[in-house]
Amino acid sequence: MTVIGAGAWLPRQPSPAAAGRVFCLPHAGYGAGVFGKWPDRLSGIEFLPVELPGRLTRFGESMPDTFGELAHDMIDGLGRYLDVPFAFFGHCWSGLIAYDVTTQLQAADGPSPACLYVSSQVAPQDGPVGRMLDMDDAALTAELESTIRAQGKDPHPQLVAVCLAMLRADVELNRRYIVPEPLRVTCPITAIGWTDDDEVRPEQMAGWSMCGDTTFERFDGHHERFLDAPPELLEALCAGIRRSV
Incomplete structure (x- = not known):
């Protein structure tokens, strides 16, 4: 297994003066750029987007076969930056990665996150779920083209083809995740x-209480509202860090 340095995992170098860090994991088919509207920090707490294999500067790398392998590699890459209070935020698909990273740190008696934040994802034992699991390549292509157009861009065939390969790998990774x-x-x-999430309803997330002491939050918005960096979400992410300081 190839160990990748933190420079590959983090597009932005963490600040040694940070009071805490939230590592933000992109959802399926996307890279760290989805957090482009997020601030670099809030009240001394950094938001650090994580770049996963197969994205942007890491296009030449393949995704591991399991979330467990991906979590192992991520810990190797980010370990030196777990020296201040930290948390993981994962949305939808990446909520499972955040959970696996947390369980592996715990099993290895490593540093413990101040909090694990999961958005729009059912608990591990209740999956896999997701509408993309039943989509063929044609349907996934249409999904990508629609998303690109919604961003005000034209879906260039070569770009769509690259994104399709990445999205398909992510979907299959989710399909194999059985806990x-x-x-x-x-x-x-x-x-x-x-509140307006038509992919994972808030009530479907009740199973997280089996995974640990869980607080349930419900914010206004649709499935991908997190992309807009809602203030109430950012404040919630910082709250767990502050409680641990």
């Missing part, structure tokens, strides 16, 4: 649902 009995984490969990 009959979840490992409870020792850090608190905050499960975040969205």
Whole structure:
């Protein structure tokens, strides 16, 4: 297994003066750029987007076969930056990555996150779920083209083809993720649902209480409202860090 340095995982160098760090994991088919509207920091707490294999500067790398392998590699890459209070934020698909990173740190007696934040994702034992699991390549292509147009851009065929390969790999990774009995984490969990989410309803997230001590939050907005950096979400992410300081 190739160990990649933190420079590959983090587009922006962490500040040694940060009071805390929230590592932000992009959802399926996307890279760290989805957090482009997010501030670099809030009240001394950094928001650090994580670049996963197969995206942007890491196009030449393949995604690992399992979330567990991906979590292992991520810990190797980010370990030196877990020296201040930190948390993981994962939305939809990447909520499962955030959970696996947390359980692996716990199993290795490593540093514990101040909080695990999962948005729009069912608990590990309740999946896999997601409308993309049943889509063929033609349907996924249409989905990508629609998303690109919604961003005010033209879906260039070569770009769509590259994104399709990435999205398909992510979808298959989710399909293989089967967790009959979840490992409870020792850090608190905050499960975040969205009022207008038509992909994962907030009530579908109740199973997270089996994974650890869980607080349930519900914010206004649709499935991808997090992209707009809602103030209430950013404040919730910082709250867990502040409680641990």
